[in-house]
Amino acid sequence: MTDNSWDITTNLGATALAVAAQRAAETAQPHPLVRDEFAAILIDAVNEPGWQAMAKGDLAWMGPDDEVGRRTARAGRDYVATRTVFFDEFCTVATASGIQQVVILAAGLDARAYRLACLSGIDVFEIDLPAVQTFKDSTLRVHGATPTASVHPVPVDLRDERWPDMLSGSGWIPAATSAWLVEGLLPYLSSAEHDRLFGVVTELSAPGSRLAAEVYHHPTRHFGDQRLGTWREGAAGIGEALDIDVDVTAFINDDDTSDTASWLVQHGWVVESLDSRDEMARLGRPIPPDLIDIAPASSLVTAVLPSP
Template identity: 40%
Template sequence: MTRTDNDTWDLASSVGATATMVAAARALASNAEQPLIDDPYADPLVRAVGVDFFTRLVTGELGLEDLDDDDTVGMQRMTDNMAVRTKFFDEFFSDATRAGVQQAVILASGLDSRAYRLAWPTGVVVYEIDQPDVIAFKSAALAELGAEPTAERRAVAVDLRFDWPAALIDAGFDPSRPSAWSAEGLLGYLPPDAQDRLLDTITELSAPGSWIAVESVPHIDPERQEQAAERMREASQRWREHGFDLDFTELIYLGDRNEAAAYLEERGWRLTRRSVRDLLVANGLPPMDDEDAADFGELQYVSGTLSA
């Protein structure tokens, strides 16, 4: 379903289904022979959503080899990418809160379970922002599992296209104190101008000493954009053959946009960059081949702090 300015979703449709896809990849990564991450809630949350395709994936009824070939975006590589991505953001929050930051904000939190599985220092408050239906489902599903947050969790049920800063402050967030922000798997689902507004708002709400972590994609020329879109369409078709109909190209916004890292640096953030290639190699996972690089190679994981 093509995006519109006021579209909504649950965890089985549109953008929400990608949150379930990500959780399925985290579940697979957690069950690897030598796992980089441990997310015990990913598997049961995927099952709770009830999308048959993803349920069969996490139970092993549908194998990665059934989805991967040389011409499509590989689910195995996506799982590897999710493992290093999750580890990167886990370590980001651990580092920020060990340094004394006591407000963590997870934007578009989806089925993320960091508020339940990380060892947060005493006094940390974790704010999770997402659409009301997504927040309600995850909160109820984790309660049903008997899961207890490991920090003070405050769910902020609001669409990022609305006045989320007011909702965040109403939930107790204090802009005068340092905070740690994550925008994980988010920016590509925003139009370019909305991305800039989001990054501007984060900066406005951040006291000196705040931390940030985002995915950043350098400018891609139109020819390569079309190549990437074609590979996404091929992957969508392969998944459709197994009963799951979702066209990824209808969910994201391709075209010119500011590189998030450079944009943030212009606004006073001091950042370091790690490419997904670097993270895969550093964590002992297979290096990218040319096809993988076409899909993931330019992706950077960026983190840093706001100057005084």
């Protein structure tokens, strides 16, 4: 991860915007996998034409001659939509099991606390840097948005060792079961940061707690040189076409060798892992065969911490 001297439109802030723009673009489709009307509100608040064009979802800004680029962009949008469905369904299962507190690590512009009926009355703790928290909360408040959940912002960098204390100070109850969401975070961590983060989460988790994580395996087919190189080239092309900072790969720690599923198993969690490409196919958004080696791919991991 990098330092925190950035705002919502630069550096890591742009990664949060990029995901929100993809969710807005998916919502604008005739038959979307997810509906996140708050994503477009957040993108509009930035007031930059490039981000707004990206959020419309019609890909008109790419021009008529770049068919491969358009198909690759659609596959990227389909991936974000599939990932969103995965974490939405996790929230539904977790709350149905009786969990009453949800912790979203590096929450970014996540609006689940506003749009998911399953979170009605649930305590949702959103951990992220103050600049992100302020932008999201103030923007949604201006538009009169009301969360379905009881939202508890925790404005802190996850690299700050005080974050567990700040989480507790925000009303989180250590003795109660928790559901942890780790979305769009792990690619930016080193192996040491990965292990430290999950070590803290495990220490904080009461038996019966659940966890969902989006995992990229850097040394394997998920983040091989070809896939990452194509991703970076595509981000550069999008940034140039729209005049925005959209390179979400710039901060990826591709020296990371973590295996999240194995780490969790070794530390007492019961783990299931899905390939995102299989999930995309299940949801009717399969990756075209000629793009299978370059479109985004990850493991979608769920875990439960059983009683001793």
